[in-house]
Amino acid sequence: MDRFTWSNGLLEMNETLVIQQRGVKLYDGDDKAKLDVGIAMLSTHQLLWRDMKNHECCIAIPLSQIVYFEEQAAGIGKSAKIVIHLHPTLANKEPGPYQQSKFSYIKLSFKEHGQIEFYRRLTEELNQKRWECTPVSQPIPTATSSQTGRKRAVGIVGIERKLEERRKETDKNISEAFEDLSKLMVKAKEMVELSRSIANKIKDKQGDITEDETIRFKSYLLSMGIANPVTRETHGSGTNYHLQLAKQLGDMLLAPLEERGGMMALTEVYCLVNRARGMELLSPEDLVTACKMFESLKLPLRLCIFDSGVMVVQLQSHSEEEMIASALDNVTEKGSLTAEEFAKLLGLSVLLCKERLFLAEKMGHLCRDDSVEGLRFYPNLFTSHAS
Amino acid sequence: MSFEWPWQYNFPPFFTLQPNVETRQKQLAAWSSLTLSFCRHHKLYTLDVMEAQVSPVFNNKSIDRKLSTDAILVVFEELRKKGNLEWLDKNKTRCLVMWRRPEEWGKLIYQWVSKNGMVNTVFTHYELANGDDTEGEEFHGLEEWMLIRSLQALQTDGRAEIISMDDGKGVKFF
Structure with a gap:
């Protein structure tokens, strides 16, 4: 009870009354307080209590003082209560009805019910913490306010002031947000450093790490990032940049390409590369330019553009004939296939499977059935059956 | 069938x-x-x-x-x-x-004519397409326009000549 201070019962400018409930008695801990029955009021900033008869008698406690609160169900001859646990008294506290108390909690006893709603609103307020918001009505030193001494929020001036306030608020929010971002960047650099050092350690085979673990760890690192990405900053702009980039791409794409059966859509490559690069994002244009250099650099990859315009990165060893043959085999086995079914069968993307089917069709191994049920591919019986 | x-x-x-x-x-x-x-x-x-x-x-x-x-x-x-x-x-x-082209029809008709030794005879179109003699032949029941086309094809080959008669048209095979 000693956390309460005397109050005039008036609310601040930016404070609003949330709920009030008649017939509430206060308990100091487990003891009945020496106060009569009154009205409990919950505002966005504080919890107030006012004597029913003597309206001068009003006490308050800031919501920020509340640690947590719980419900206490009603019993025979007992009203339902809300138990509110409080932080210790602040040093510069203003005087209140109690100088000291052995309890660190108070109870609100609801003689005339209403505890459920009160509890709900209290929970809401404590979650929202609206008292923490910077008061919008903080006096701003303008000509009008200095003249009248208080803020006038009417007329065009009022509107202008409101706009100004909002702008300042946005400014603040933005700068705060970017502050976080720059912190993140610093941390990200550290993370990259860390991953590089781990990678080096693994390379030297320090510590008791098994082969299996090494491989797993390496795959984690790969998805975490390229340790030292080729950037315009490090390799300048122009051809040299793209050359270096192509080399790096060639290194990092080999493993995922083999995993995916030797072919990846360029979009997929783009996502993978940029996820690995982390902050040093690559533009689609640079990626395409670099990919076009694969063949001239004698890298074991190549960029392949299908008739439909879909671009894929392929392993050099990946032969089209084989791909077509496998498509034909699959279709023959199943009788007929849609691109979706084929994709499911191979575990590849639908787009790539479609390209394979188109390619096989172009080579005259398949033919299509374009109906309302979708595009379906059949073995080309036109050429194989008759002749 | x-x-x-x-x-x-x-x-x-x-x-x-x-x-x-x-x-x-x-x-x-x-x-x-x-x-x-x-x-x-x-x-x-x-x-x-x-x-x-x-x-x-x-x-x-x-x-x-x-x-x-x-x-x-x-x-x-x-x-x-x-x-x-x-x-x-x-x-x-x-x-x-034309599931048979005019030339093909012409050939069929001419084959029938020569087989029956009726070269140098004159037929009316009706006789050819609907006459009793041609019953059972493939060109029996041939539509008039088709018949004329096939005869024209024969005419260009010099194996028939279409002639106009009082009551309709006729053809002479060579």
Whole structure:
């Protein structure tokens, strides 16, 4: 009870009354307080209590003082209560009805019910913490306010002031947000450093790490990032940049390409590369330019553009004939296939499977059935059956 | 005797115009022969594009596939190129189907004439197409326009001459 201070019962400018409930008695801990029955009021900033008869008698406690609160169900001859646990008294506290108390909690006893709603609103307020918001009505030193001494929020001036306030608020929010971002960047650099050092350690085979673990760890690192990405900053702009980039791409794409059966859509490559690069994002244009250099650099990859315009990165060893043959085999086995079914069968993307089917069709191994049920591919019986 | 459908008729891709050039050629050839043999079986001499769409030839209900109007036109165009089809109007809604080309008909007629030793005789058109003598021959019941076409073809070869008579037209074979 000693956390309460005397109050005039008036609310601040930016404070609003949330709920009030008649017939509430206060308990100091487990003891009945020496106060009569009154009205409990919950505002966005504080919890107030006012004597029913003597309206001068009003006490308050800031919501920020509340640690947590719980419900206490009603019993025979007992009203339902809300138990509110409080932080210790602040040093510069203003005087209140109690100088000291052995309890660190108070109870609100609801003689005339209403505890459920009160509890709900209290929970809401404590979650929202609206008292923490910077008061919008903080006096701003303008000509009008200095003249009248208080803020006038009417007329065009009022509107202008409101706009100004909002702008300042946005400014603040933005700068705060970017502050976080720059912190993140610093941390990200550290993370990259860390991953590089781990990678080096693994390379030297320090510590008791098994082969299996090494491989797993390496795959984690790969998805975490390229340790030292080729950037315009490090390799300048122009051809040299793209050359270096192509080399790096060639290194990092080999493993995922083999995993995916030797072919990846360029979009997929783009996502993978940029996820690995982390902050040093690559533009689609640079990626395409670099990919076009694969063949001239004698890298074991190549960029392949299908008739439909879909671009894929392929392993050099990946032969089209084989791909077509496998498509034909699959279709023959199943009788007929849609691109979706084929994709499911191979575990590849639908787009790539479609390209394979188109390619096989172009080579005259398949033919299509374009109906309302979708595009379906059949073995080309036109050429194989008759002749 | 019921009409025997080719194997392609129950092959769903048959009803989609194939983009692959080579495949499409095979497909169109199959369509041409199907169309012609169907017309021959039912002795059809004219086709209407709108009617063709619902006819069983281009609409296989058992596999729920039908050839689109555009594709039907492509097939017809293919037939026209081979000389088996002629449009009756500019808008290409009706056409003549010649499951035997005029020259082929002419050849059949001439074979029959020479086989029966009636070279240098004069026939009326009616006698040739509907007369008792030709009953059982393939060209029996040939439509008038088709008959004239075939005789004209023979005439250019110099093996017949169409002559006008009082009551209709006649032809003399050489």
